[in-house]
Every structure is written in C-alpha cells, then in structure tokens.
Amino acid sequence: MSNLEHKPVGASPSQSFNLDKPNAKLWGVCGGIANYFGIDATLVRIGFVAGTLLGFGSLLIVYLAIALIAD
Template identity: 75%
Template sequence: MNDLKFRDTDHAVRPAKSFALDRSNGKLMGVCSGIADYFGIDALWVRLGFVAGTLLGFGSFILIYLAIALIAD
C-alpha cells in the first residue's frame, strides 16, 4: 500500500486575515460590523454583546468601542 495516500499535497495560499471597520454595514462607526466580518458571525450578536457588556461592565465597553474605532483604519 502507498503510505503517502493521506499526505496533503494541495497547499492553497490563504491571504492573512485583517481587521477593518465596515462603515457600509455599520450603524455607528462600523466597529461591531467589522468584528462580525472578521470572525464570520452576524453583526447582531456582536452588537448585543457590546450592549450587554456596557450594561454589565458599568460602561467600560464604551471605552473599548471608542478605542477600537480610533485605532482601526
């Protein structure tokens, strides 16, 4: 038998993932939409996470959101 039959010979080069604000689908500055695009999930879940984090974290997620908006792009 051929011992190399399970060897992966198809090496596709994938472009590196990069984070960017998605201003076209974003509501405020595109932060949540950009995070959702990066991780491949729906932006609604990221927005709900930020709202829950803001309410439970005494507003600290607002600072995180603003920091991401200023640093990205």
C-alpha cells in the first residue's frame, strides 16, 4: 500500500475553477484545469498543444478566453 492519496477524477459540486498562478507556465490555465479535474497538469498542457496544432490554432483562442475570464 502506498502513501499516495487517491483523489477521484472529476470535480466535486462545491469545487470552483481557479487559475493556478503559483505553478503556472503561462497564465495558469492548464494548471487550473488539472487541479479542477484532479489530473496531472502536464497531460492538460500536452492536450492543449496537440489541440492547438490539430485545430489550426482555434484552441489557442479558447485558452486566451479562459485566461481572461477566469482571472
């Protein structure tokens, strides 16, 4: 048995979305999404990069919108 705490994936009803500025690479959007869903921020960052490249930059607009709205 490990000492790692198991955190269920998915947001609880009382949890709110916040940017993760202390651990931010750019504005903290990916870190905030990762904290909200209880997953690793690196996976979210890879997903955003892949989505931006495959979506011809459209996900970049979504990222900027989240950064401006959630601030």
